[in-house]
Amino acid sequence: MTQKSAVILLGSPGSGKTAIANRLASGNGVQTMEIRRLVHSEVVAGTKIGEKLKPFLNESKLVPTEIVAEVVQKRIQQLDTSVILFDGFPHQEDEISAFFDLFQEGKFDRFAVIVLEVPRELAVYRMLNRRSKRPEDKPDTVNERLDIYERDTVPVINYFQTNYPERTYFESVDKPIKQTVGSIVSNLHQVGIDIYLTLSEMIIKLSPSK
Numbered sequence: 001m002t003q004k005s006a007v008i009l010l011g012s013p014g015s016g017k018t019a020i021a022n023r024l025a026s027g028n029g030v031q032t033m034e035i036r037r038l039v040h041s042e043v044v045a046g047t048k049i050g051e052k053l054k055p056f057l058n059e060s061k062l063v064p065t066e067i068v069a070e071v072v073q074k075r076i077q078q079l080d081t082s083v084i085l086f087d088g089f090p091h092q093e094d095e096i097s098a099f100f101d102l103f104q105e106g107k108f109d110r111f112a113v114i115v116l117e118v119p120r121e122l123a124v125y126r127m128l129n130r131r132s133k134r135p136e137d138k139p140d141t142v143n144e145r146l147d148i149y150e151r152d153t154v155p156v157i158n159y160f161q162t163n164y165p166e167r168t169y170f171e172s173v174d175k176p177i178k179q180t181v182g183s184i185v186s187n188l189h190q191v192g193i194d195i196y197l198t199l200s201e202m203i204i205k206l207s208p209s210k
Contacts, residue, residue: 005193011116014123027195035088069098092152113168
């Protein structure tokens with residue numbers, strides 16, 4: 001089985017996380033694991049896990065960590081790739097232990113955390129002025145989503161920053177996306193996670209880490 005590295009991508013709504021994840025996933029041997037999409041896929045497919053998930057989704061309730069972990073483990077077993085980019089896991093404190101359980105089971109040999117930083121005012125502006133409007137892009141909903149992020153996910157960021165400062169990188173998103181992605185790739189290289197990316201006319205190629 002291919003030895004895998006884990007990259008946790010964290011960022012508030014409006015940080016451009018999806019666009020940056022897509023750019024990183026264009027690299028050789030990189031795949032994104034978007035938890036929300038995986039959860040819905042299990043429900044639509046009518047799998048055993050999907051049946052467990054359905055009541056929570058139907059009632060808009062938080063999915064228990066043990067079921068989220070089950071979804072993640074199932075997907076990891078299906079992937080033959082060297083780098084998995086986690087989008088949405090762990091996104092709250094009680095999922096941190098579930099993430100580290102994957103290490104104890106030998107699913108990964110290393111990890112890094114990338115935090116996308118964006119001022120709240122800019123995040124609100126971006127969401128309210130998207131070219132492709134989403135149903136949730138309304139003032140009240142936008143602010144509620146940012147409040148939830150600060151309540152649930154900021155403690156996760158604080159945990160990694162305190163306990164793994166050498167593996168936690170903060171990236172400002174106030175620069176062109178190519179520069180942000182290039183900086184992320186360079187930082188990942190520092191912890192032995194190498195990505196080969198071609199972004200339009202810019203090529204980022206890092207030699208294997210020792």
